[in-house]
Amino acid sequence: MRKRGLQTVTDLARQFEDVVYIGSDVGQGTMDDFREACPDRFFVEGISEQYVIGMAAGLAMNGFIPYVNTIATFLTRRCYEQIAVDMCMNNHPVRLYANGGGTVYAPLGPTHMAVDDIALMRALPNMTVIAPCDADEMERAIRASHDWKGPIYFRVARGGDAIVSKPEHDFAIGRALVFAEPEDLLLITTGVTLQVALGVAERLADLAIGVGIVHVPTIKPLDRDTLVPRLREARFVMTLEEHSTIGGLGSAIAALMAAGERHPRGVLRQLGIPDTFPDRFGRQENQFEYFGLDLDSVIRSALGFLKLDVAESVNGSGKKTR
Structure with a gap:
């Protein structure tokens, strides 16, 4: 799911010049395709999540649609104030692509298990919260996100989950x-x-x-x-x-x-x-x-x-x- 979603972000960047990728604490080589296709819209800022959210909000203020990618617990707990004030209070179209929603990172212990992320993000005015069931639905959700007004939190599961969504269930944000x-x-x-x-x-x-x-x-x-x-x-x-x-x-x-x-x-x-x-x-x-x-x-x-x-x-x- 994670890989498919990021590939879809790259596809959007090739199609739309306002799409920006910002990585924080991501593995080496992540999004190389994006970097090669759109080097001037590719950023990796290291372990500095609060700064990354401010940067993304600033880019959104100037007409860009940033997709911010890092581990879910760091993206939600560590920079909650910046998400609330910089993003949500101003209703900026930043997309938070949160790796390891739920217990995906169980090998790393409780600091890395995002079991409260939906609650945190739901509480913020203007925030949209999306948790796809598989890679196919993640792709549909990312494609639907480009024109959505306001911030979005994507809860990203691990790779390799079975495909159970149906093509006839064409994805729409806000629809069960x-x-x-x-x-x-x-x-x-x-x-x-x-x-x-x-x-x-x-x-x-x-x-x-x-x-x-x-x-x-x-x-x-x-x-x-x-x-x-x-x-x-x-x-x-x-x-x-x-x-x-x-x-x-x-x-x-x-x-x-x-x-x-x-x-x-x-x-x-x-x-x-x-x-x-x-x-x-x-x-x-x-x-x-x-x-x-x-x-x-x-x-x-x-x-x-x-x-x-x-x-x-x-x-x-x-x-x-x-």
């Missing part, structure tokens, strides 16, 4: 995508957790349990027009994200339901990372298992969710009122 209509359970996902949700739906279909799936690549602005009708239909709603359960997709859906837009009997369960710093090193797959985000764990959570409501819905006659 319905992969299956809600039946017994509605799963709402963002980023790479769509891949898990599709596996859950396939496995539960064998148990005659119908699973609806809505993929939300744009967490902000939230697509109320797509989500609200599905939330009205679904009694069991589960959000799934590689992010803290505080401030991410689940919080956005909970707020939408609490605003009176939900089905009167609808219940919500959020699956994600609890209110803690990840305390284990290892691979991304290890983190998914540890936090209950892998396929088997989500299936157990879904079955427990459905069973719990049935058990608690026994009326006075002893009949189950699911």
Whole structure:
């Protein structure tokens, strides 16, 4: 995903003279194609994220569209004030291309795991937050970003993830995508957790349990027009994200339901990372298992969710009122 997205930025730079690349703490050779094609619009500024954001905002003030590329935790936590004041307060069209969203950098420990980035970026006025599910969707999202007014945060997963998006789902910023209509359970996902949700739906279909799936690549602005009708239909709603359960997709859906837009009997369960710093090193797959985000764990959570409501819905006659 990361490589495809950066290749698409290079394609945009060849097409549009206002596209600029700014790298910070990136590997040697990153974006060589861009540097060769557009040397006067290629910058690598080293480990100086606060400065890079100010530089990008200044370029945006002068008619450029900068794509800033570095590690997600450094891009969000280290220069939050500059993003808020220099970028968002002035609504400048800077694109933050954040490597390693979620637990991608688990081998490097908690300092490098961006499990709060969506919450941080959602809180900023004017900021758009996008988390594609695979490389194909990332390419579509980057191409759609050129003409978008205002700043964008791209949450970038690792490379090599399976392609699960569909060409007929032509990407539009701010639009959610319905992969299956809600039946017994509605799963709402963002980023790479769509891949898990599709596996859950396939496995539960064998148990005659119908699973609806809505993929939300744009967490902000939230697509109320797509989500609200599905939330009205679904009694069991589960959000799934590689992010803290505080401030991410689940919080956005909970707020939408609490605003009176939900089905009167609808219940919500959020699956994600609890209110803690990840305390284990290892691979991304290890983190998914540890936090209950892998396929088997989500299936157990879904079955427990459905069973719990049935058990608690026994009326006075002893009949189950699911």
